[in-house]
Amino acid sequence: MVIIMNVDATAAEIKGVIEAVNGAGLEAKVMEGSQQKIVGVIGDKTRLASVPIDALPGVEKTVSISKSYKLASREFHPQSSVIDVAGVKIGDGTPVVMAGPCAVESKEQLFEAAEIVKAAGAQFLRGGAYKPRTSPYSFQGLEEQGLKYLAEARERTGLRVVTEVTTVEAIDGVAEYADMLQVGARNMQNFGLLKEVGRCGKPVLLKRGLAATIDEWLNAAEYIMNEGNPNVVLCERGIRTYETYTRNTLDLSAVAAVKHLSHLPIIVDPSHGTGKWRMVKPMAFAAVAAGADGLMMEVHPNPAKALSDGPQSLTPENYQEVMAGIQKLSQFMKQENIVPMDI
């Protein structure tokens, strides 16, 4: 941490800062020029977590230097992690695909979707049984019945199942039926939920919050990992900006940023990221070319009848085209040794 003092900070104020730093068991080093007075702090930043340096007399502001997450950081775990979800490996160099309807609506819809998803070569079936919706009057999901359909669809197809959990109470049920638990964007800082999915033993797909920084996102992963669960996969799904043409602004540079900062795999959801099915294909191709470890996409047997997120769902035909393209692209990149990120 670097502490910037006011231009007119007194010697006593600087002394007070040094004492506070030393009091936390850390070393302080003063740099003084004609216009600037800086106190550098060397050591484990977590020791300063409970010392409000910013509020000490004479302090203008503090600048954080080290990262507040550790388990999720590449500094402490230089090698990229590969997460095994019921035998499917995420992060091993071949992008995985998680596809399916936004919400589980009926047995027929889900089974039909699962067949389509499977046929084109995806590894995971997605589908919400618990749906977080802006309005209490929108369709909230089939809940436990939806989980059962997902499990049945897995038996029929051999696909792994990933589905969202929105409350602590639902974790046991979701963990019973699903292979991977998804924490959605709206719950990325629901710390109670993060801790509990950290304890449940199943791999977790952690979506980026609506307006979360990459730093906050990796700290959210840290909450899960700190409970003993190292099996976290991140999912970029678009951030909130001033642009209204797209539902969100898909931040593909987050793929490169996360690869640099963390060892955890990262996948991309171009369906929520853009909100328009027409943009899913180009963004899926872009995600693969940027080095993403996988994709999550919405596909619906009949998008025009979807109970949730119809406009961003692919038809079976679109979906097959996307799948064919990303498979060719990723194989070509591997074969030609085209490496997006030098870590």
Next chain:
Amino acid sequence: MVIIMNVDATAAEIKGVIEAVNGAGLEAKVMEGSQQKIVGVIGDKTRLASVPIDALPGVEKTVSISKSYKLASREFHPQSSVIDVAGVKIGDGTPVVMAGPCAVESKEQLFEAAEIVKAAGAQFLRGGAYKPRTSPYSFQGLEEQGLKYLAEARERTGLRVVTEVTTVEAIDGVAEYADMLQVGARNMQNFGLLKEVGRCGKPVLLKRGLAATIDEWLNAAEYIMNEGNPNVVLCERGIRTYETYTRNTLDLSAVAAVKHLSHLPIIVDPSHGTGKWRMVKPMAFAAVAAGADGLMMEVHPNPAKALSDGPQSLTPENYQEVMAGIQKLSQFMKQENIVPMDI
């Protein structure tokens, strides 16, 4: 809802849209010009919640017109609500003040803060027992012990207690000790939590999410009210923008917007809204002048020793100055009939 068709939408596509609208029991009206084809939908929008009009062939986009919330809307409840919290009225024309430390740190700290808060004329003591923190390694709050200190401080001072609840499991405990439950910014769309605080019977202070639109915020209030709890007070606490000088950008225009759209009272938190104690006074004055129904402010007996949010906490002296100013301003505005909002 207004449905904008593609420029080259066919007659069959327009017919398909009309049938979908009629199928939901609503009336459709077509308007056609040389460059535009529009289908207007008249009726209860919630009936369309499960029809993905956007995904129908030939549809360019849909534009929502009516609001998705009802109980929170002024259209359905033209008169401003006054919420009674253990005898203190919020929304009756005199701004209430909720003040105290960010976090309950110890009995001594809290009692000292409570005396200061009370002496200057506030009605509520605030203080977090459960703290949602970005990093799992930051101070997480004293939890139940903190609640007990808050209840003791209430007995000593007569102040009402408002404190945050972050998990469904903690609701009963918080409701036992507190007069008002706060749902924090990070949990504004934790719908499971919203439903449960809606059922718990206590008044709720609902903070605006970090990047929540006013529409989403009022929908979050709707979740609480829809469970039978009409006692919701909103709290503007700054939104996330590109500006880094302040911790958040305090959106005081939200006071006017909420007054126009909703009958619920709204208060302002300039401490989190700016992240700098120096800016609390001007923003508190501004909030009162804009017509806010109250303020939430952080005050700490010794900000330089605060375990959380020290830089934005007022010293007892600052706080007394702020209190004196807002009391004078609000009395003057009442007496001179200076009305910020014509609703």
Next chain:
Amino acid sequence: MVIIMNVDATAAEIKGVIEAVNGAGLEAKVMEGSQQKIVGVIGDKTRLASVPIDALPGVEKTVSISKSYKLASREFHPQSSVIDVAGVKIGDGTPVVMAGPCAVESKEQLFEAAEIVKAAGAQFLRGGAYKPRTSPYSFQGLEEQGLKYLAEARERTGLRVVTEVTTVEAIDGVAEYADMLQVGARNMQNFGLLKEVGRCGKPVLLKRGLAATIDEWLNAAEYIMNEGNPNVVLCERGIRTYETYTRNTLDLSAVAAVKHLSHLPIIVDPSHGTGKWRMVKPMAFAAVAAGADGLMMEVHPNPAKALSDGPQSLTPENYQEVMAGIQKLSQFMKQENIVPMDI
């Protein structure tokens, strides 16, 4: 400036950084811990402007500490500036008001507006002769004819005239007719224009850019001042955020921030800041309570016939109500010594 080195930076890389810093005539100081290596730089930051420290081998990132503007900074000019515009003082403790139509549309419209503006006690007439519009097909202003009407309106009413200049070529003409030149939000970083208005000798009203940080805004003021023109008044007019209910998000905390960082006066434009006439009154009151040095507001004899920005224009009646309120509020605050900002 503080230079954060990579965790695994070598001794040679640190040496390289020190040499680069010394090469620019500055002193470097190294702080090294187990997880962090930092190089502090002491001295005049402008000397490093042409040294790309960030790109040196082993450097993770640099953190700027001192401000890049000087003439606009309170550090170099502790006393608040009072700007004299043809005898009207801005920044002397009494808020000034600049009011009028968005655009000059006709002699009649402008003269009628000017009478209304004058009658209620404003000091400045505003009105665009050159209008920057998103679409080339929107009304672009009456140009020189508009300037002449403004000058005539000044003669009839005694109001000062402030109007926007959008091109270097138009500066001389605008300076001939107006008392104060406005640089609009879209031109805040049109550096050629800034330099020329810096040379033209007239006071300048510098609006904040659509998405400008406070730091960039003060640097834009620095461009003007650096050409020898110290008479700059800043105007907060709302920033671009994800919120769509308001046209922009009025950042009233910028008033407090600017007062702390700079000696220049700052006024607030609640008309553009909100885009809704209904919100102008509460935001005008809030701006005064926050300590703004003045207000800019749109008022139109008949908003329903305005050629530009009708929805945000006050009717003459609204305007008189706003004026009465802000005059009472500001007098009361002065008389009671209610000081929003302790600088």
Next chain:
Amino acid sequence: MVIIMNVDATAAEIKGVIEAVNGAGLEAKVMEGSQQKIVGVIGDKTRLASVPIDALPGVEKTVSISKSYKLASREFHPQSSVIDVAGVKIGDGTPVVMAGPCAVESKEQLFEAAEIVKAAGAQFLRGGAYKPRTSPYSFQGLEEQGLKYLAEARERTGLRVVTEVTTVEAIDGVAEYADMLQVGARNMQNFGLLKEVGRCGKPVLLKRGLAATIDEWLNAAEYIMNEGNPNVVLCERGIRTYETYTRNTLDLSAVAAVKHLSHLPIIVDPSHGTGKWRMVKPMAFAAVAAGADGLMMEVHPNPAKALSDGPQSLTPENYQEVMAGIQKLSQFMKQENIVPMDI
């Protein structure tokens, strides 16, 4: 346009709106339900540009439906445009590359850079002679001397030259030396500049504004095209968001959006888009996979000595790797008929 009336709008107010619409020569159609009253407007929206419908009594808000740009719109020009810049075609299916230093610093630096740029297969040399800088004390460019070096470098290498023009006065000079004029992000709504580059006859590279919507960007192109210059190429260079890890947030979905809305070619600048050289390669690959018509990248013979934007400049080695990757990717996609966008 769709006009949403207040819930309690009177018959007289609705009549007033209809008359205003008819008065502009357009047809109005009323839709009335129990909770909603809507007036649809059919016809050429530009006719309403000077009628402030929003300000009419009883109007809640208006919703724009048709686009305000025409010449830039795919609706009026369904086939994709190919722009010829001194014989190099942009938009013909093979991505072009514009590379070079951020700023022209010296003859030696530029010539060295040009050789590197040429050797790896780019078509354009970029390099700023006029630099728009946040601070007046930063390096502002070599101005005319820089233009001469660029022209000399063209003669030596056969590369086309693209360089930024920041003022109307400089247009003639830049047009004399360059093959393509760049309008930078800060000037995207400098309408005087847009009009003049529209008249100068040379092809224009129009960068997206710091916080411009896609709609505003296409309207900026419309300003240029409306002066008779159809040769506009768009350049996505990142938008301003709350995320601070990257300099901007590169919005690759803008490639797909622009392809859908407009016939103009679009290229991507991952150097400014991310601000970090490490992220240029993955984002360049992603841009090509998303269907971009080209790339603009910063490369410097020695980034550690660059006078501007060192941290985001590629070394010659990085650059060659990026070039090799994008050439392979784009050839493979063509050969395998992997089409990112179905327009």
